Amino acid sequence: MNFEEKKRKNRRKRGQISPEDISSYVDLPTEGLVEMLQGTDPQKRTIAAVILGDLGDERGILPLCSALTTEKSLYSRIAISEALSKIGEPSVAYLIELLGEIGKNQETMLPDHYFKKKSFPLVRDMAGRTMVQIGKPATPYLIDFLESSDEFKVQQALDVVGAIAAKTGDRRALNPLLTHLERETRDCRGSDGVTLWKIIRAFSGFKKSEKAVDPLLEILERDYPPPIIWETLRTLGQIRIATPQVRERVGSFINNEQPEVRVAAENAWKLLGFAP
Structure with a gap:
């Protein structure tokens, strides 16, 4: 296995998928997608999140929010966040309750250095x-x-x-x-x-x-x-x-x-x- 193949394998372990991976699951009901979202396979969790976001089904908000608090795989976490953003305003009340609850990346003290970029700083939470x-x-x-x-x-x-x-x-x-x-x-x-x-x-x-x-x-x-x-x-x-x-x-x-x-x-x- 060459270097690029190893990189692809590692990305897939972290939940990366291709568009072709989704096609077999698009007809699953919301309940089935939620079950996938709660499973052990990071790629299937990503697939479930993508489809739930595309559906815009508000029944997916609570399971997606719960998954956002525990997800460790990078691509799955990104997909969950994007799914909630696609569902939009109905997600906001639940997301506000999660402010400061996910991870330890939030600032807790004044910075040591001036932020030199012109763009607004990336929100850490x-x-x-x-x-x-x-x-x-x-x-x-x-x-x-x-x-x-x-x-x-x-x-x-x-x-x-x-x-x-x-x-x-x-x-x-x-x-x-x-x-x-x-x-x-x-x-x-x-x-x-x-x-x-x-x-x-x-x-x-x-x-x-x-x-x-x-x-x-x-x-x-x-x-x-x-x-x-x-x-x-x-x-x-x-x-x-x-x-x-x-x-x-x-x-x-x-x-x-x-x-x-x-x-x-x-x-x-x-x-x-x-x-x-």
């Missing part, structure tokens, strides 16, 4: 990532969920809100985010700063949002940890509203002693179109 694919229909549910008392879950919802705004241009969450920001800075909730950092990052998905500029400038006037400052600078660059006030505050950080803050200020300066 698997349930959240699935809702990003659902897009605008998920936004009203997420807005309501921002009032939850479970801060860790709310942090994941903030990522999703920002990612959906960046992807679709949906601005309905802007005012709720502003309210959340005002409350977070006033009450000092989340003393580790992660919630505030995620709110700031979420605003980066709202291009040309004038309402967000002044509250972000106020953050730059305060004595926050460097990750809060560099995320605020990055978000101002992403929003791309170049006012004299923005120019003054961003420019004041270009020679900052903290290197990540300095890089963030330089990148924001360029994105805002200010002359060198």
Whole structure:
């Protein structure tokens, strides 16, 4: 067996399928597909997820959500997520309950490094990532969920809100985010700063949002940890509203002693179109 054959075999062990693999199962009833989804063969789990998604049968939501929490095979997990996103809005209420529950990939502390890419950061939470694919229909549910008392879950919802705004241009969450920001800075909730950092990052998905500029400038006037400052600078660059006030505050950080803050200020300066 050569190297490429080994790679194909390994991918199939992880649940990868071809279109031809599906044809024998398309006439199975939903109950049979759910049974396949719960089986031991990762390829059959992928096949079941693909067909359930194509059917759009809401009876598949709970079994798919359950499978999403336990699936270890990469291609099967992707297929399950895509199936739920295809079913769409009916999946959202169930996915919100899974925020913060799948895996350990979510951020739990402020970052050590500035995020240099121009795109909105990939949502780490698997349930959240699935809702990003659902897009605008998920936004009203997420807005309501921002009032939850479970801060860790709310942090994941903030990522999703920002990612959906960046992807679709949906601005309905802007005012709720502003309210959340005002409350977070006033009450000092989340003393580790992660919630505030995620709110700031979420605003980066709202291009040309004038309402967000002044509250972000106020953050730059305060004595926050460097990750809060560099995320605020990055978000101002992403929003791309170049006012004299923005120019003054961003420019004041270009020679900052903290290197990540300095890089963030330089990148924001360029994105805002200010002359060198």
